[in-house]
Amino acid sequence: MGTAKKKTRALTGLRKISSRDKIRARNVFERLAEAYPEARCALEYEGDPFRLLIMAILSAQCTDVRVNAVCRELFRNFRSPQDFVAAQPDVLEDAIRSCGFFRTKGRAIRESCLLLLERHDGRVPDDMNALLALPGVGRKIANVILGECFGVPAVVVDTHCGRVARRLGFTRSEVPEKVERDLQALWPRETWTLFSHLLVFHGRAVCQARKPRCGVCPVSDLCPKAGLASEVKAPAERRDPA
Numbered sequence: 001m002g003t004a005k006k007k008t009r010a011l012t013g014l015r016k017i018s019s020r021d022k023i024r025a026r027n028v029f030e031r032l033a034e035a036y037p038e039a040r041c042a043l044e045y046e047g048d049p050f051r052l053l054i055m056a057i058l059s060a061q062c063t064d065v066r067v068n069a070v071c072r073e074l075f076r077n078f079r080s081p082q083d084f085v086a087a088q089p090d091v092l093e094d095a096i097r098s099c100g101f102f103r104t105k106g107r108a109i110r111e112s113c114l115l116l117l118e119r120h121d122g123r124v125p126d127d128m129n130a131l132l133a134l135p136g137v138g139r140k141i142a143n144v145i146l147g148e149c150f151g152v153p154a155v156v157v158d159t160h161c162g163r164v165a166r167r168l169g170f171t172r173s174e175v176p177e178k179v180e181r182d183l184q185a186l187w188p189r190e191t192w193t194l195f196s197h198l199l200v201f202h203g204r205a206v207c208q209a210r211k212p213r214c215g216v217c218p219v220s221d222l223c224p225k226a227g228l229a230s231e232v233k234a235p236a237e238r239r240d241p242a
Contacts, residue, residue, distance in 0.1 A: 017186055025186050028168060028219050032198040035218045036205075039197040041148050044068045049124035049149040050116075051075060053134070054084075056141040057108050062099045070099055081113035081122045108136025126150040139177060147193035155183045156196040160203030167207060169224040 033039070042064035045052035051071070058067045074095050078084050084092065093106040112134040116122050124145060125131055131142035140156055147154035157165075157176040165171050171182035187195050206213045212228065214220055 021186060022188075024222055025170065026188070028222050029187070029191055029195050029198065031218045031222070032202055033194070036198055036201040039194065039201045041144065041197065042068075042200075044071070045148070047149070049145055050081070052145055052148060053112065053124050053137070053141070054109055056144055057112070057136040058096055058099045058105055060105070060136075061101065067099060070096060081116045084109055084113040085117065105136065111135040112137065124149070126152070139180065143180075143196075147196070153189045153192040154196070155180045155187070155192045156200075157183070158200060159209075160207075161196055161199040163209060164199040164203045164207045167212070167223060167226050167228055168219070169226040172226075 041052075043052060043055045043059065045055055054074075055067050055071055058070065077095065078087060078092070087110070089106060089110070092110065093102045096102050096105055096109075099105060115134055116124065119125075119133075120130070126146065126149075128139075128142050128146065131137050131145060132139070140158060143154035143156045146152035147156065157179045162171075162174070162176060162179050165179055165183060166174075170186055171179045173179050173182060183195070184192065202217075202219075203209075206217050214223075214225070217223065
């Protein structure tokens with residue numbers, strides 16, 4: 001085996017991908033697509049990359065439902081990068097307070113909007129490196145924007161996607177960047193964006209963190225349930241007296 005291939009597998013933590021692995025992944029995709037025909041980005045950004053950028057920054061450690069509710073009012077008062085840059089910090093912070101970490105998020109939004117104006121004529125760029133240069137934007141947000149707004153296939157690894165991918169045996173890593181690489185290697189490129197949404201929907205509806213509903217899972221027979229026993233036992237073990 002070539003040294004380069006060994007190094008690649010060491011970085012991802014995944015065993016060598018076989019044709020059987022890819023067939024199983026395709027079967028999982030098809031079943032989840034049938035189970036969740038409504039799977040999509042849960043943020044109501046109305047097809048606007050700028051709105052999605054702001055909402056994605058606000059969504060860190062906050063529910064999509066909360067972000068959607070906050071942004072309905074937020075976008076009535078702040079419609080453009082210029083509006084956010086011109087806003088008094090305390091006014092913006094008060095508008096997003098219920099999303100949590102409002103000072104950090106408010107600063108990231110204002111600084112990102114300033115960079116959009118200075119470097120991109122006020123438009124959200126369609127380039128990964130340019131997106132990552134924006135304060136408050138990591139690979140997850142960048143991939144969301146590229147996949148949703150610019151048609152660039154992108155694997156979006158959030159808590160649900162990572163957990164379900166590990167249980168399905170698609171990855172062994174807990175590190176989002178490594179999970180992303182593992183899924184890119186396993187999934188057909190054209191499925192990356194939708195497959196990510198499907199795992200999120202499945203993670204919320206069935207493959208939940210503490211009480212996975214394996215009895216009603218549409219991919220139960222395709223799932224090795226990797227790591228499930230230790231995950232489910234952990235809370236009970238912590239409750240036992242020392």
